Amino acid sequence: MSEYNYDEGGQFFPFFMLTMVGLVTVPLTYNVLKPSTDLEQTASRTKSDFIPKNADLIETQRKRRKRQNRKTKRIIAVVLGYAFMGYMIYLIAVTQRTVPKLWDPYDILGVSRSASERDIDKFYKRLSLKYHPDKAKPDVSKNETLEYVNDRWVEMTKAYKALTDEEIRNNYLQYGNPDGKQSTSIGIALPKWMVEEGNRWFVVAFYGILLGIILPYTLGKWWYGTQALTKDKVLHASAGNLFREWKEDISEGGVVAATSVGDEFKDALKGARSDAGAAKVESKVLSSSILTDVDKDRLKAIDDPVRRKTLALLWAYLARIDLEDPELEKEKYDVAPTALLLNNSFTSITLPFGAVKPLLSSFHTSQNIIQAVPPSSSSPVLQLPNFTPQIVEKISRSFKSGLLTFQKFMQLPPSTRRSLCSDLSNQQYDQAMLVASQIPRLVVAKAFFKVTGERVVTPGSLVQLVIKARVIPPGTPTSEIPPINPLDLEDIDADEGDLDALHGRKPAKNKRRKLPDGTYVEDDAKDNSVQPPLAHAPYFAALHAPRWHVFLGEARSGRISVPPFTFTSFDRPIFQTSPETGEVKPTFNVVTLRCQFQAPPQIHAFPFVMHLVCDSYIGLDEKIDVLLDVRDPKEAEVVESDEEISEPEEGEHYPYHPPINRFYPISNIINLDSLAGQLQAMKGGATSPTNTETKRKTKKRSASTVGDTKGGVPLAVAGANAAAPVDSDDESDTEGEVDSDTSETDTETEDEDS
Known part of the structure; x- marks a missing residue:
């Protein structure tokens, strides 16, 4: 019981x-x-x-x-x-604690636990003379009653029998009580008033509300809230609207218009705010010369009042139009962060289609939204502080070298640049130049493909696009740019025992690297833990960290071959602050960016165009031609057999690289132009040219490009060492030498002005 x-x-x-x-x-x-x-x-x-x-x-x-x-x-x-x-x-x-007391016959009788049965009998007889009910009388001074005297003697009798009677003693040893098994007592850590007759229904009502209303509501709100958003943190309805706006030839203005379809704006512009001031905003935007005729027609064709006002506010924000109304100005700055979020979703929608143009349009729209600069027709110089469209137009008329780009403007002599900005005061001009000196313009010094632990790129191997670059702010004098250390351009494999680093999962454990000449250097890379400063976006109503996107495309077909890799931090500091003056200066450190993907299954030389785009600043894009030369695995074996093979010394081991079972969709990498090419690819063969022709061309190209280097450094690197020019037509074809430990493969790079 x-x-x-x-x-x-x-x-x-x-x-x-x-x-x-x-x-x-x-x-x-x-x-x-x-x-x-x-x-x-x-x-x-x-x-x-x-x-x-x-x-x-x-x-x-x-x-x-x-x-x-x-x-x-x-x-x-x-x-x-x-x-x-x-x-x-x-x-x-x-709270006063009540300690439960266990039933102990020795304690009740007051005898020692080592006492024998004979001693217990003698002691019990002496107690009977004193505590037996016939002998003992209640002590009134201690508030003793006759019932208490009887109960005390009963307990003494039980204790005596528990120590002398065999059956009762077994009950005590087995159940802890001479009377045998007792009823089970279960303690509940709840106050007794909760189960009393008057309070019972209140407790039931509390549990009913908690478990029947609050808990289901909380879980349902969380579940449907997470299901309503995509991974880009936009509503599914907004993503569907963006999908319907996608076009293969969409421009930056089209992307701006596409971002206005988000349902997120309906919450911000609901009720009377959906129409309030819409006509005023639209009239100011349409009267501006910033919009093209296509953009104006697109705005006029919208029937939804919320979307129409949203798009007008977006154009007013990009053109920095003064709406002369505090409430409209508040709405103007409020729509920009939401538009950037929707633009990121549009980027994700663009990737499966594999077209380069809409992807670049999306990246450029991100730059325009963050810097509050209209797309296409405006100069990138507008992203500098105090520069207005009127000042930029005046500078453009005085500029004699064609289109006024950001790099060309900053490369002008300081005196010429200051004279062109005569409308700015010295303080305003210094503010602009201070920001320009901190813009992280990433200049590529070297780009090549490699396979960790291999000399050449073989079909289906896990290849890395390694980019060596430096941050050189626009307008940095050539005399202040130090030459590149050739060791910084080397990409040396990790130790053979460091499998995580060899597979690209973790950074190398050993920071010491062995060069081809046998010397060791210390690698000061920090595993992409150095984050650049936040983007300078004074008109953007949210903080934003700059991101760099790297992807490979085909110039002939305009298709994306390798999807974008996004970088938010670097392995070395790119800026340093002087402790004495507080001045921020670039470090000119060589940073390394790695993009890992699977090589095509065909033996062929694949020409790609590498795009390096920053999402926060306008006019800093890099576009470089690179060549991925996929060779026959037998050629790699020949290269290894030609090398000098020596017996390993004690403690040395030959590197072992286990196979990596990682596959990528190759349809984005190879352009199969015909049905015959597709059938040939399904059979495992190359499309065009044939394997024999490819080997012959590869050997010919290798023989012709090895001599086009200066001291083992590619020509493109030498140009970067000199002055990091903006416009460069140099071609470089770097090839991993047999005696090098950098595992570089044939790569052609061509720097172009972004």
Whole structure:
């Protein structure tokens, strides 16, 4: 028989509640206090004292978005949880504890545990003379009653029998009581008032509300909230609208118009705000010379009032048009971050189609939104502080060398550049030049393909596109650019035992690298842990960390061969701050970017165009021709057999590279122009040219390109060492030498002006 005992004294209930609340509060505390992994929260700021017009409105929008990302509800829950836990600890400290006393016959009789049965008999007889009910009388001074005297003697008799009677002693040893097995007592750590007749229904109602309403509502809200968003954090309905706006020949203006279809704007411009001031915004935008005729017609053709006002606000933001209304100005700055989020979703939609033009249009639209510069027709110089369209137009008329690009403007002599900016005061001009000196323009010094542990690229191997580059801000004097250390252009494999590094999963454990001449160098790379400063975007109502996208395309077909790889940090610092003056200067360190993908299954020389695009700054794109030479595996065996083979010394081991079972869709890499080519590819053969012709061309090209280097450094590298020119037509074809440990393969690079 079981007996349920409730915690009438409140001794155990605080322990139960403290445990249950702690199970929720402690993990929630870690979630609140853990360091943020958002790039915008961990990066430094670009040094600038420029204050744009309506800076208070822009800062208000930034703070509002920051509050939306703040974990306010979780912080409140943690505070309440710890307050409740503190109260429970207080109850535990002040509540008097009742310690249950075990039934012990030795303690009841007052005999030693080592006493024999004979001694127990003698002691019991002496106790009977004193405590037997016929002998003992209740002590009134101690509030003793006759019932107490009888009960005391009964307990003594039980204790005596438990120590002398064999059967009763077995009951005591087995069940802890001379009477045998007792009823089970179950303690419940809940106050007794919760189950009393008057309070029972309140408890039932509480559990019903908690389990029947609050819990299903919370789980349903979380579930449907996560299901309503894509991985790009946009609504599924918005992604569907963006998909319908996709076109293979879409321009930057078309992408801007496509971002206005998001349902996110309906919440921001709902009710009376959907029409308020729409005519005023539209008239100012249409009267501006920034929009092309196609963009104006696209705006006029929209019937949805919310989308029409949204697109007009976007164009007003990009053209920096003063709307002369605080509420409209607030809406103008509010639509830009949402448009950037939708543009990122448009980029994801573009990738499966495999077209280069819409992808570049999406990347360029990101630049325009962040810098608040209209696409196509405007100069990239507008992203500098204090530069207005009127000033840029005046400079363009005075510029005699064609289109005014950002690099060409910054390469002008300082005196000429200052004279062209005569409309700016010295303070305004210094503000612009300070920001220009911190723009992270990534200049490629060398780009090549390699397979870790191999001399050549073989069909189906896991190949890496290795990019060696330096950050050289526009306008940096040639005299201040140091030459590149040839060792920084080497990409040496990790130790043969470091499998994670060889497979690209983790950085190399050993920072020491052995060069081909036998010497060792210390690698100071930091595993892409150095984050560049936040993008200088004074008109953008949100913080944004710059990102660099690298992808390979085919110039002839305009298709994407290798999807974009995104980089948000580097392996070496790119800027340093002087501790004495606080001046920010570039370090000119060579950083390494790696893009890993599977090589095509055909033996052929594949020409690609490498695109390097920054999503935050305009006019800094890099476009370089590269050549992926896929060779016959037998050729790699011949190269290895021709090398000098020596017996390993004690403690040395030959490297072993296990096969990597990682596959990528090759349809994006090889352009099969005909049905015959597709059938040939299915059979495992090359398309065109044939294997024999490819080998012959490869050997011929190898023989002709080895001599086109200066001291073992490619011509493209030598040009980068000299002055890192913007416009370069040099061609370089680098080939991994037999005696090199860098595993470089045949690569042709051609630097072009972005």
